[in-house]
Amino acid sequence: MEVSVSSAVNVSILAMSVIFTVLIILIFTIKTLVKLIPYQESPVAPVRKIVASAPGQDDHVAAITASLAAHMGKSPDEFRIVNIQSR
Amino acid sequence: MEFSFGASASKIIHSTGFSELAGGDLIMIGVGCTLIYLAIRKKFEPLLLLPMGFGCLLANLPLSMMKATDSGGLLNFFYQGVQHEILPPIIFMGVGALTDFGPLLANPTTLLLGAAAQIGVYTTLIGAVYLGFNMQEAAAIGIIGGADGPTSIFIASKLAPHLLAPIAVAAYSYMSLVPLIQPPIMKLLTTEEERKIKMAQLKQISQTVKILFPIVVTFVCCLLLPGVTPLLGMFMLGNLFRESGVTQRLHETTETHLINIMTIMLALSVGSSMTADSFLRLETIKIIVLGLLAFGFATAGGLLFGKIMCKATGGKVNPLIGSAGVSAVPMAARVSQKVGADADSSNFLLMHAMGPNVAGVIGSAVAAGIFVSLFGDMTGVDTHAALAPVIGNPEPGIQAIATVVDAIKQ
Numbered sequence: 124m125e126v127s128v129s130s131a132v133n134v135s136i137l138a139m140s141v142i143f144t145v146l147i148i149l150i151f152t153i154k155t156l157v158k159l160i161p162y163q164e165s166p167v168a169p170v171r172k173i174v175a176s177a178p179g180q181d182d183h184v185a186a187i188t189a190s191l192a193a194h195m196g197k198s199p200d201e202f203r204i205v206n207i208q209s210r
Numbered sequence: 211m212e213f214s215f216g217a218s219a220s221k222i223i224h225s226t227g228f229s230e231l232a233g234g235d236l237i238m239i240g241v242g243c244t245l246i247y248l249a250i251r252k253k254f255e256p257l258l259l260l261p262m263g264f265g266c267l268l269a270n271l272p273l274s275m276m277k278a279t280d281s282g283g284l285l286n287f288f289y290q291g292v293q294h295e296i297l298p299p300i301i302f303m304g305v306g307a308l309t310d311f312g313p314l315l316a317n318p319t320t321l322l323l324g325a326a327a328q329i330g331v332y333t334t335l336i337g338a339v340y341l342g343f344n345m346q347e348a349a350a351i352g353i354i355g356g357a358d359g360p361t362s363i364f365i366a367s368k369l370a371p372h373l374l375a376p377i378a379v380a381a382y383s384y385m386s387l388v389p390l391i392q393p394p395i396m397k398l399l400t401t402e403e404e405r406k407i408k409m410a411q412l413k414q415i416s417q418t419v420k421i422l423f424p425i426v427v428t429f430v431c432c433l434l435l436p437g438v439t440p441l442l443g444m445f446m447l448g449n450l451f452r453e454s455g456v457t458q459r460l461h462e463t464t465e466t467h468l469i470n471i472m473t474i475m476l477a478l479s480v481g482s483s484m485t486a487d488s489f490l491r492l493e494t495i496k497i498i499v500l501g502l503l504a505f506g507f508a509t510a511g512g513l514l515f516g517k518i519m520c521k522a523t524g525g526k527v528n529p530l531i532g533s534a535g536v537s538a539v540p541m542a543a544r545v546s547q548k549v550g551a552d553a554d555s556s557n558f559l560l561m562h563a564m565g566p567n568v569a570g571v572i573g574s575a576v577a578a579g580i581f582v583s584l585f586g587d588m589t590g591v592d593t594h595a596a597l598a599p600v601i602g603n604p605e606p607g608i609q610a611i612a613t614v615v616d617a618i619k620q
Contacts, residue, residue, distance in 0.1 A: 127339045127345070128336060128339055128340050130339070130345065131335050131336040131338075131339040131340075131345065131348060132336055134332075134335065134345070134584065135332035135333075135335055135336060138328075138331075138332060138577065138580045138581075138584075139325075139328065139329065139332060141435075141576070141580055142325045142328050142573055142576050142577060142580070143322070143325050145430070145431060145434055145435070145576050146321040146322065146324065146325045146569070146572070146573065146576070147321075147322075148430060148434075149318070149321055149427060149430060149431075149572070150318045150319060150321050150322070152426055152430065153314075153315055153318040153321075153419075153423065154318055156315075156419045156422055156423070156426070157315065157318075157415065157416075157419055160416045160418045160419050160422075161416060162413065162414040162415055162416045163416065
Protein backbone atom coordinates (compact mmCIF):
# COMPACT_ATOMS: atom_id res chain seq x y z
CA MET A 124 0.00 0.00 0.00
CA GLU A 125 2.77 2.41 1.02
CA VAL A 126 4.61 1.77 -2.24
CA SER A 127 1.45 2.39 -4.29
CA VAL A 128 0.70 5.68 -2.55
CA SER A 129 4.27 6.86 -3.02
CA SER A 130 4.01 5.86 -6.70
CA ALA A 131 0.80 7.89 -6.97
CA VAL A 132 2.54 10.87 -5.38
CA ASN A 133 5.43 10.53 -7.85
CA VAL A 134 3.03 10.27 -10.80
CA SER A 135 1.14 13.32 -9.52
CA ILE A 136 4.27 15.46 -9.19
CA LEU A 137 5.47 14.38 -12.63
CA ALA A 138 2.07 14.97 -14.23
CA MET A 139 1.58 18.42 -12.67
CA SER A 140 5.06 19.36 -13.89
CA VAL A 141 4.17 18.22 -17.41
CA ILE A 142 0.85 20.13 -17.34
CA PHE A 143 2.55 23.34 -16.22
CA THR A 144 5.31 22.86 -18.81
CA VAL A 145 2.85 22.30 -21.66
CA LEU A 146 0.68 25.25 -20.66
CA ILE A 147 3.71 27.55 -20.16
CA ILE A 148 4.83 26.63 -23.69
CA LEU A 149 1.33 27.59 -24.86
CA ILE A 150 1.50 30.90 -22.97
CA PHE A 151 4.73 31.85 -24.72
CA THR A 152 3.31 30.69 -28.04
CA ILE A 153 0.21 32.83 -27.60
CA LYS A 154 2.25 35.85 -26.51
CA THR A 155 4.47 35.47 -29.58
CA LEU A 156 1.46 35.16 -31.87
CA VAL A 157 -0.24 38.20 -30.35
CA LYS A 158 2.99 40.19 -30.62
CA LEU A 159 3.58 39.19 -34.24
CA ILE A 160 -0.03 39.69 -35.31
CA PRO A 161 -1.43 42.61 -33.34
CA TYR A 162 -5.12 43.45 -33.41
CA GLN A 163 -6.05 46.05 -35.98
CA GLU A 164 -9.34 47.85 -36.17
CA SER A 165 -11.15 46.59 -39.23
CA PRO A 166 -11.49 49.46 -41.73
CA VAL A 167 -14.98 50.87 -41.57
CA ALA A 168 -16.72 51.01 -44.91
CA PRO A 169 -17.41 54.63 -45.92
CA VAL A 170 -21.02 55.46 -45.29
CA ARG A 171 -22.74 57.75 -47.76
CA LYS A 172 -24.06 60.67 -45.90
CA ILE A 173 -27.70 61.39 -46.58
CA VAL A 174 -28.18 65.07 -46.33
CA ALA A 175 -31.28 67.12 -46.71
CA SER A 176 -31.03 70.03 -49.04
CA ALA A 177 -29.49 72.98 -47.33
CA PRO A 178 -31.68 75.98 -46.50
CA GLY A 179 -32.04 78.31 -49.44
CA GLN A 180 -31.36 75.56 -51.98
CA ASP A 181 -34.98 74.49 -52.39
CA ASP A 182 -35.51 76.65 -55.46
CA HIS A 183 -32.34 75.37 -57.05
CA VAL A 184 -33.27 71.76 -56.28
CA ALA A 185 -36.74 72.28 -57.74
CA ALA A 186 -35.31 73.84 -60.93
CA ILE A 187 -32.71 71.15 -61.43
CA THR A 188 -35.27 68.43 -60.69
CA ALA A 189 -37.65 69.82 -63.26
CA SER A 190 -34.91 70.17 -65.90
CA LEU A 191 -33.56 66.71 -65.23
CA ALA A 192 -37.04 65.18 -65.32
CA ALA A 193 -37.68 66.81 -68.69
CA HIS A 194 -34.31 65.67 -69.99
CA MET A 195 -34.70 62.07 -68.74
CA GLY A 196 -38.39 61.82 -69.65
CA LYS A 197 -39.28 60.79 -66.11
CA SER A 198 -41.64 62.06 -63.48
CA PRO A 199 -39.94 64.24 -60.79
CA ASP A 200 -41.24 61.73 -58.22
CA GLU A 201 -39.05 58.98 -59.64
CA PHE A 202 -35.80 60.50 -58.44
CA ARG A 203 -34.63 62.88 -55.78
CA ILE A 204 -31.85 65.43 -55.54
CA VAL A 205 -30.82 65.97 -51.95
CA ASN A 206 -27.76 68.12 -52.11
CA ILE A 207 -25.99 70.65 -54.24
CA GLN A 208 -22.39 71.41 -53.47
CA SER A 209 -20.74 74.54 -54.79
CA ARG A 210 -17.06 74.39 -55.74
CA MET B 211 -52.36 -28.26 -31.69
CA GLU B 212 -54.09 -28.49 -28.35
CA PHE B 213 -54.62 -25.21 -26.57
CA SER B 214 -54.57 -25.13 -22.81
CA PHE B 215 -55.62 -21.80 -21.32
CA GLY B 216 -53.73 -22.34 -18.07
CA ALA B 217 -50.48 -23.41 -19.75
CA SER B 218 -50.60 -20.50 -22.21
CA ALA B 219 -51.33 -17.96 -19.48
CA SER B 220 -48.45 -19.37 -17.47
CA LYS B 221 -46.15 -19.13 -20.51
CA ILE B 222 -47.11 -15.49 -21.10
CA ILE B 223 -46.57 -14.64 -17.44
CA HIS B 224 -43.16 -16.29 -17.49
CA SER B 225 -42.17 -14.43 -20.65
CA THR B 226 -42.78 -11.01 -19.06
CA GLY B 227 -40.02 -9.01 -17.45
CA PHE B 228 -41.77 -9.23 -14.08
CA SER B 229 -40.78 -12.86 -13.71
CA GLU B 230 -37.08 -11.92 -13.99
CA LEU B 231 -37.20 -8.73 -11.94
CA ALA B 232 -34.63 -8.91 -9.15
CA GLY B 233 -33.99 -6.64 -6.17
CA GLY B 234 -30.90 -5.14 -7.80
CA ASP B 235 -32.89 -4.26 -10.92
CA LEU B 236 -35.50 -2.48 -8.80
CA ILE B 237 -32.83 -0.46 -6.99
CA MET B 238 -31.23 0.54 -10.30
CA ILE B 239 -34.63 1.49 -11.73
CA GLY B 240 -34.95 3.69 -8.64
CA VAL B 241 -31.51 5.21 -9.39
CA GLY B 242 -32.59 5.87 -12.99
CA CYS B 243 -35.82 7.51 -11.82
CA THR B 244 -33.83 9.63 -9.35
CA LEU B 245 -31.61 10.90 -12.17
CA ILE B 246 -34.72 11.71 -14.23
CA TYR B 247 -36.22 13.51 -11.23
CA LEU B 248 -33.01 15.53 -10.66
CA ALA B 249 -32.94 16.47 -14.33
CA ILE B 250 -36.60 17.53 -14.60
CA ARG B 251 -37.38 18.97 -11.18
CA LYS B 252 -33.97 20.24 -10.04
CA LYS B 253 -32.62 21.07 -13.52
CA PHE B 254 -29.31 19.27 -12.72
CA GLU B 255 -27.53 18.88 -16.11
CA PRO B 256 -30.87 17.84 -17.68
CA LEU B 257 -29.43 17.35 -21.15
CA LEU B 258 -27.30 14.52 -19.79
CA LEU B 259 -28.95 13.22 -16.66
CA LEU B 260 -32.35 12.75 -18.31
CA PRO B 261 -31.20 10.42 -21.14
CA MET B 262 -28.71 8.81 -18.74
CA GLY B 263 -31.48 8.10 -16.22
CA PHE B 264 -33.76 6.74 -18.94
CA GLY B 265 -30.93 4.59 -20.30
CA CYS B 266 -30.47 3.20 -16.78
CA LEU B 267 -34.21 2.53 -16.56
CA LEU B 268 -34.20 0.70 -19.91
CA ALA B 269 -31.08 -1.32 -19.10
CA ASN B 270 -32.55 -2.65 -15.88
CA LEU B 271 -35.82 -3.84 -17.33
CA PRO B 272 -35.27 -7.60 -17.55
CA LEU B 273 -35.34 -9.22 -20.99
CA SER B 274 -35.32 -5.81 -22.69
CA MET B 275 -31.91 -6.39 -24.31
CA MET B 276 -31.02 -2.78 -23.55
CA LYS B 277 -27.93 -3.30 -21.38
CA ALA B 278 -24.64 -2.00 -22.77
CA THR B 279 -23.39 -5.58 -22.62
CA ASP B 280 -26.39 -7.13 -24.45
CA SER B 281 -24.76 -8.06 -27.72
CA GLY B 282 -27.05 -7.10 -30.60
CA GLY B 283 -29.20 -4.82 -28.45
CA LEU B 284 -29.84 -1.22 -29.50
CA LEU B 285 -27.86 0.41 -26.70
CA ASN B 286 -25.02 -2.07 -27.21
CA PHE B 287 -24.58 -0.48 -30.64
CA PHE B 288 -24.56 3.00 -29.09
CA TYR B 289 -22.09 1.75 -26.48
CA GLN B 290 -19.63 0.85 -29.23
CA GLY B 291 -19.17 4.60 -29.62
CA VAL B 292 -18.00 4.83 -26.02
CA GLN B 293 -15.97 1.64 -26.12
CA HIS B 294 -14.14 2.69 -29.27
CA GLU B 295 -13.71 6.29 -28.05
CA ILE B 296 -15.83 7.82 -30.81
CA LEU B 297 -18.54 9.75 -28.98
CA PRO B 298 -16.49 11.81 -26.46
CA PRO B 299 -14.16 13.28 -29.13
CA ILE B 300 -17.12 14.23 -31.34
CA ILE B 301 -18.77 15.92 -28.37
CA PHE B 302 -15.48 17.72 -27.81
CA MET B 303 -15.66 18.96 -31.41
CA GLY B 304 -19.03 20.51 -30.59
CA VAL B 305 -17.63 22.03 -27.40
CA GLY B 306 -14.78 23.50 -29.46
CA ALA B 307 -17.29 25.01 -31.87
CA LEU B 308 -19.03 26.63 -28.90
CA THR B 309 -15.83 27.94 -27.28
CA ASP B 310 -14.48 31.45 -27.67
CA PHE B 311 -10.77 31.50 -26.88
CA GLY B 312 -10.72 35.32 -27.03
CA PRO B 313 -10.52 35.89 -23.24
CA LEU B 314 -7.76 33.28 -22.93
CA LEU B 315 -5.77 34.77 -25.82
CA ALA B 316 -6.20 38.26 -24.36
CA ASN B 317 -4.77 37.13 -21.01
CA PRO B 318 -2.77 33.94 -21.66
CA THR B 319 -1.30 33.76 -18.14
CA THR B 320 -4.73 32.53 -17.01
CA LEU B 321 -3.69 29.21 -18.56
CA LEU B 322 -1.75 28.71 -15.33
CA LEU B 323 -5.02 28.75 -13.39
CA GLY B 324 -6.32 25.97 -15.62
CA ALA B 325 -3.14 24.03 -14.82
CA ALA B 326 -3.34 24.70 -11.06
CA ALA B 327 -6.93 23.46 -10.89
CA GLN B 328 -5.74 20.05 -12.13
CA ILE B 329 -4.38 19.49 -8.61
CA GLY B 330 -7.85 18.08 -7.90
CA VAL B 331 -7.16 15.29 -10.39
CA TYR B 332 -3.96 14.23 -8.66
CA THR B 333 -5.06 14.56 -5.04
CA THR B 334 -7.96 12.29 -5.99
CA LEU B 335 -5.59 9.90 -7.73
CA ILE B 336 -3.56 9.61 -4.53
CA GLY B 337 -6.76 9.20 -2.48
CA ALA B 338 -8.06 6.51 -4.83
CA VAL B 339 -4.81 4.55 -4.61
CA TYR B 340 -4.96 4.88 -0.83
CA LEU B 341 -8.50 3.42 -0.88
CA GLY B 342 -7.26 0.37 -2.76
CA PHE B 343 -7.83 1.14 -6.44
CA ASN B 344 -5.05 0.25 -8.85
CA MET B 345 -3.24 3.01 -10.73
CA GLN B 346 -5.38 2.82 -13.88
CA GLU B 347 -8.62 2.88 -11.91
CA ALA B 348 -7.29 5.72 -9.76
CA ALA B 349 -6.39 7.71 -12.88
CA ALA B 350 -9.92 7.22 -14.27
CA ILE B 351 -11.43 8.33 -10.95
CA GLY B 352 -9.00 11.23 -10.58
CA ILE B 353 -9.98 12.76 -13.92
CA ILE B 354 -13.40 13.53 -12.39
CA GLY B 355 -11.51 16.47 -10.85
CA GLY B 356 -11.05 17.83 -14.37
CA ALA B 357 -14.80 18.55 -14.27
CA ASP B 358 -15.11 17.52 -17.86
CA GLY B 359 -17.68 14.84 -18.69
CA PRO B 360 -16.42 13.69 -22.11
CA THR B 361 -12.83 13.54 -20.81
CA SER B 362 -13.94 11.48 -17.80
CA ILE B 363 -15.81 9.05 -20.05
CA PHE B 364 -12.92 8.91 -22.51
CA ILE B 365 -10.40 8.02 -19.81
CA ALA B 366 -12.73 5.66 -17.94
CA SER B 367 -13.55 3.72 -21.11
CA LYS B 368 -9.84 3.48 -21.89
CA LEU B 369 -8.36 2.72 -18.47
CA ALA B 370 -11.18 1.32 -16.31
CA PRO B 371 -14.27 0.44 -18.39
CA HIS B 372 -15.80 -1.48 -15.48
CA LEU B 373 -15.99 1.81 -13.53
CA LEU B 374 -17.44 3.85 -16.39
CA ALA B 375 -20.98 4.13 -14.99
CA PRO B 376 -20.17 5.44 -11.48
CA ILE B 377 -17.45 7.74 -12.84
CA ALA B 378 -19.80 9.26 -15.44
CA VAL B 379 -22.59 9.69 -12.92
CA ALA B 380 -20.22 11.28 -10.37
CA ALA B 381 -18.66 13.59 -12.97
CA TYR B 382 -21.94 14.89 -14.37
CA SER B 383 -23.67 15.07 -10.99
CA TYR B 384 -20.90 17.17 -9.47
CA MET B 385 -20.67 19.34 -12.59
CA SER B 386 -24.31 20.17 -12.13
CA LEU B 387 -23.61 20.93 -8.46
CA VAL B 388 -20.75 23.37 -9.20
CA PRO B 389 -22.93 26.36 -8.14
CA LEU B 390 -23.41 24.67 -4.76
CA ILE B 391 -19.93 23.16 -4.24
CA GLN B 392 -17.74 26.09 -5.23
CA PRO B 393 -19.07 29.23 -3.46
CA PRO B 394 -18.37 28.07 0.13
CA ILE B 395 -14.79 27.13 -0.82
CA MET B 396 -14.35 30.44 -2.68
CA LYS B 397 -15.56 32.45 0.30
CA LEU B 398 -13.43 30.42 2.68
CA LEU B 399 -10.19 30.92 0.76
CA THR B 400 -10.55 34.58 -0.26
CA THR B 401 -11.00 37.81 1.66
CA GLU B 402 -13.74 40.37 1.02
CA GLU B 403 -11.12 42.79 -0.38
CA GLU B 404 -9.81 40.16 -2.80
CA ARG B 405 -13.32 39.39 -4.04
CA LYS B 406 -13.86 43.09 -4.77
CA ILE B 407 -10.81 43.43 -7.04
CA LYS B 408 -11.80 44.76 -10.45
CA MET B 409 -9.79 43.57 -13.41
CA ALA B 410 -8.76 45.68 -16.39
CA GLN B 411 -10.74 45.29 -19.59
CA LEU B 412 -9.42 42.58 -21.90
CA LYS B 413 -7.65 43.67 -25.05
CA GLN B 414 -8.90 42.78 -28.52
CA ILE B 415 -7.33 39.86 -30.37
CA SER B 416 -6.68 39.60 -34.08
CA GLN B 417 -8.88 37.15 -35.97
CA THR B 418 -5.72 35.65 -37.52
CA VAL B 419 -4.44 34.75 -34.03
CA LYS B 420 -7.80 33.15 -33.24
CA ILE B 421 -7.49 31.05 -36.41
CA LEU B 422 -3.87 30.09 -35.78
CA PHE B 423 -4.42 29.21 -32.11
CA PRO B 424 -6.26 25.87 -32.58
CA ILE B 425 -3.71 24.79 -35.19
CA VAL B 426 -0.75 25.68 -32.96
CA VAL B 427 -2.28 24.02 -29.86
CA THR B 428 -2.97 20.85 -31.84
CA PHE B 429 0.58 20.81 -33.14
CA VAL B 430 2.25 21.48 -29.76
CA CYS B 431 0.03 19.41 -27.45
CA CYS B 432 -0.54 16.44 -29.72
CA LEU B 433 3.17 16.09 -30.43
CA LEU B 434 4.00 16.33 -26.73
CA LEU B 435 1.17 14.03 -25.62
CA PRO B 436 -0.09 11.86 -28.51
CA GLY B 437 -2.68 10.21 -26.26
CA VAL B 438 -4.62 13.47 -26.06
CA THR B 439 -5.01 13.80 -29.85
CA PRO B 440 -8.54 12.36 -30.21
CA LEU B 441 -9.93 14.76 -27.62
CA LEU B 442 -7.83 17.86 -28.18
CA GLY B 443 -7.64 17.43 -31.95
CA MET B 444 -11.43 17.32 -32.28
CA PHE B 445 -11.81 20.18 -29.80
CA MET B 446 -9.52 22.37 -31.85
CA LEU B 447 -11.12 21.30 -35.15
CA GLY B 448 -14.49 22.44 -33.81
CA ASN B 449 -12.93 25.75 -32.80
CA LEU B 450 -11.33 26.16 -36.21
CA PHE B 451 -14.78 25.67 -37.80
CA ARG B 452 -15.92 28.57 -35.63
CA GLU B 453 -13.03 30.95 -36.15
CA SER B 454 -12.15 30.32 -39.79
CA GLY B 455 -15.33 32.02 -40.95
CA VAL B 456 -15.48 29.87 -44.09
CA THR B 457 -17.25 26.79 -42.70
CA GLN B 458 -20.40 28.31 -41.34
CA ARG B 459 -22.52 25.24 -42.10
CA LEU B 460 -20.07 22.89 -40.38
CA HIS B 461 -19.81 25.26 -37.44
CA GLU B 462 -23.57 25.47 -37.03
CA THR B 463 -23.94 21.70 -37.34
CA THR B 464 -21.23 20.84 -34.82
CA GLU B 465 -22.38 23.34 -32.21
CA THR B 466 -26.04 22.32 -32.43
CA HIS B 467 -27.32 19.14 -34.06
CA LEU B 468 -24.16 17.03 -34.01
CA ILE B 469 -23.34 17.66 -30.35
CA ASN B 470 -26.98 17.09 -29.44
CA ILE B 471 -27.16 13.75 -31.28
CA MET B 472 -23.87 12.60 -29.77
CA THR B 473 -25.00 13.69 -26.31
CA ILE B 474 -28.15 11.57 -26.61
CA MET B 475 -26.13 8.55 -27.72
CA LEU B 476 -23.43 9.05 -25.09
CA ALA B 477 -25.83 9.59 -22.20
CA LEU B 478 -27.99 6.61 -23.20
CA SER B 479 -24.86 4.46 -23.54
CA VAL B 480 -23.59 5.44 -20.11
CA GLY B 481 -27.06 4.90 -18.65
CA SER B 482 -27.21 1.46 -20.24
CA SER B 483 -23.97 0.53 -18.46
CA MET B 484 -25.57 1.31 -15.07
CA THR B 485 -26.60 -2.19 -14.13
CA ALA B 486 -26.86 -3.64 -10.65
CA ASP B 487 -23.69 -5.70 -10.94
CA SER B 488 -21.62 -2.74 -12.18
CA PHE B 489 -23.12 -0.02 -9.98
CA LEU B 490 -24.27 -1.50 -6.67
CA ARG B 491 -20.80 -1.95 -5.24
CA LEU B 492 -18.72 -0.41 -2.49
CA GLU B 493 -16.48 1.10 -5.17
CA THR B 494 -19.36 3.28 -6.33
CA ILE B 495 -19.65 4.94 -2.92
CA LYS B 496 -15.87 5.44 -2.84
CA ILE B 497 -15.99 7.02 -6.32
CA ILE B 498 -18.86 9.35 -5.34
CA VAL B 499 -16.91 10.52 -2.26
CA LEU B 500 -13.64 10.85 -4.20
CA GLY B 501 -15.43 12.79 -6.94
CA LEU B 502 -16.63 15.37 -4.42
CA LEU B 503 -13.10 15.69 -3.02
CA ALA B 504 -11.78 16.06 -6.57
CA PHE B 505 -14.06 19.03 -7.24
CA GLY B 506 -13.21 20.59 -3.88
CA PHE B 507 -9.45 20.28 -4.34
CA ALA B 508 -9.63 21.48 -7.95
CA THR B 509 -11.52 24.60 -6.87
CA ALA B 510 -9.10 25.21 -4.01
CA GLY B 511 -6.07 24.69 -6.27
CA GLY B 512 -7.31 27.25 -8.78
CA LEU B 513 -8.19 29.75 -6.06
CA LEU B 514 -4.85 29.45 -4.27
CA PHE B 515 -2.97 29.94 -7.53
CA GLY B 516 -5.24 32.90 -8.21
CA LYS B 517 -4.14 34.38 -4.88
CA ILE B 518 -0.50 33.89 -5.88
CA MET B 519 -1.18 35.65 -9.20
CA CYS B 520 -2.99 38.40 -7.31
CA LYS B 521 0.07 39.00 -5.10
CA ALA B 522 2.50 38.69 -8.03
CA THR B 523 0.61 41.28 -10.12
CA GLY B 524 0.13 43.73 -7.26
CA GLY B 525 -3.60 43.06 -6.96
CA LYS B 526 -4.53 43.14 -10.64
CA VAL B 527 -5.97 39.61 -10.68
CA ASN B 528 -9.11 38.70 -8.77
CA PRO B 529 -8.43 35.26 -7.21
CA LEU B 530 -12.06 34.27 -7.78
CA ILE B 531 -11.35 33.62 -11.46
CA GLY B 532 -9.04 30.78 -10.32
CA SER B 533 -11.97 28.59 -9.36
CA ALA B 534 -13.10 28.68 -13.01
CA GLY B 535 -9.98 26.71 -13.89
CA VAL B 536 -11.88 23.51 -13.10
CA SER B 537 -13.38 23.46 -16.61
CA ALA B 538 -17.19 22.92 -16.34
CA VAL B 539 -17.70 25.54 -19.05
CA PRO B 540 -19.36 28.00 -18.61
CA MET B 541 -20.92 27.23 -15.24
CA ALA B 542 -17.70 27.70 -13.23
CA ALA B 543 -17.13 31.11 -14.85
CA ARG B 544 -20.68 32.11 -13.97
CA VAL B 545 -20.04 31.12 -10.35
CA SER B 546 -16.92 33.35 -10.30
CA GLN B 547 -19.03 36.20 -11.68
CA LYS B 548 -21.77 35.64 -9.11
CA VAL B 549 -19.49 35.44 -6.08
CA GLY B 550 -17.59 38.53 -7.32
CA ALA B 551 -20.85 40.41 -7.87
CA ASP B 552 -22.03 39.43 -4.37
CA ALA B 553 -19.00 41.27 -2.95
CA ASP B 554 -19.35 44.24 -5.29
CA SER B 555 -22.34 44.47 -7.60
CA SER B 556 -20.35 46.58 -10.09
CA ASN B 557 -17.69 43.89 -10.50
CA PHE B 558 -17.93 41.97 -13.79
CA LEU B 559 -15.64 38.94 -13.78
CA LEU B 560 -17.42 36.75 -16.31
CA MET B 561 -15.18 37.40 -19.32
CA HIS B 562 -12.03 37.28 -17.16
CA ALA B 563 -13.15 33.94 -15.73
CA MET B 564 -13.78 32.51 -19.21
CA GLY B 565 -9.99 32.52 -19.78
CA PRO B 566 -9.15 30.04 -16.98
CA ASN B 567 -12.41 28.22 -17.72
CA VAL B 568 -11.36 27.23 -21.25
CA ALA B 569 -7.79 26.80 -19.97
CA GLY B 570 -9.27 24.18 -17.64
CA VAL B 571 -10.63 22.29 -20.66
CA ILE B 572 -7.15 22.24 -22.20
CA GLY B 573 -5.59 21.42 -18.82
CA SER B 574 -7.89 18.46 -18.18
CA ALA B 575 -7.31 17.21 -21.73
CA VAL B 576 -3.55 17.43 -21.13
CA ALA B 577 -4.00 15.59 -17.80
CA ALA B 578 -5.94 12.91 -19.70
CA GLY B 579 -3.15 12.71 -22.27
CA ILE B 580 -0.62 12.14 -19.51
CA PHE B 581 -2.71 9.30 -18.10
CA VAL B 582 -3.03 7.73 -21.54
CA SER B 583 0.73 8.06 -22.03
CA LEU B 584 1.46 6.50 -18.64
CA PHE B 585 -1.25 3.87 -18.32
CA GLY B 586 -2.85 3.46 -21.76
CA ASP B 587 -2.08 0.59 -24.07
CA MET B 588 -0.18 2.90 -26.47
CA THR B 589 -1.44 1.00 -29.50
CA GLY B 590 -0.09 3.74 -31.73
CA VAL B 591 3.43 3.07 -30.47
CA ASP B 592 2.98 -0.65 -30.96
CA THR B 593 1.82 -0.05 -34.53
CA HIS B 594 4.78 2.20 -35.21
CA ALA B 595 7.13 -0.31 -33.63
CA ALA B 596 5.66 -3.07 -35.80
CA LEU B 597 6.05 -0.93 -38.89
CA ALA B 598 9.62 0.08 -38.10
CA PRO B 599 11.35 -3.01 -39.58
CA VAL B 600 9.14 -2.74 -42.68
CA ILE B 601 9.92 0.89 -43.42
CA GLY B 602 13.46 0.61 -42.14
CA ASN B 603 13.15 3.50 -39.73
CA PRO B 604 13.76 2.71 -36.08
CA GLU B 605 12.18 6.01 -34.92
CA PRO B 606 14.28 6.41 -31.79
CA GLY B 607 11.85 8.86 -30.12
CA ILE B 608 8.95 6.42 -30.27
CA GLN B 609 11.13 3.55 -29.13
CA ALA B 610 12.21 5.63 -26.15
CA ILE B 611 8.56 6.27 -25.19
CA ALA B 612 7.78 2.56 -25.58
CA THR B 613 10.71 1.71 -23.33
CA VAL B 614 9.50 4.14 -20.65
CA VAL B 615 5.95 2.74 -20.90
CA ASP B 616 7.24 -0.83 -20.61
CA ALA B 617 9.26 0.17 -17.56
CA ILE B 618 6.18 1.73 -15.95
CA LYS B 619 4.05 -1.32 -16.77
CA GLN B 620 6.64 -3.58 -15.18
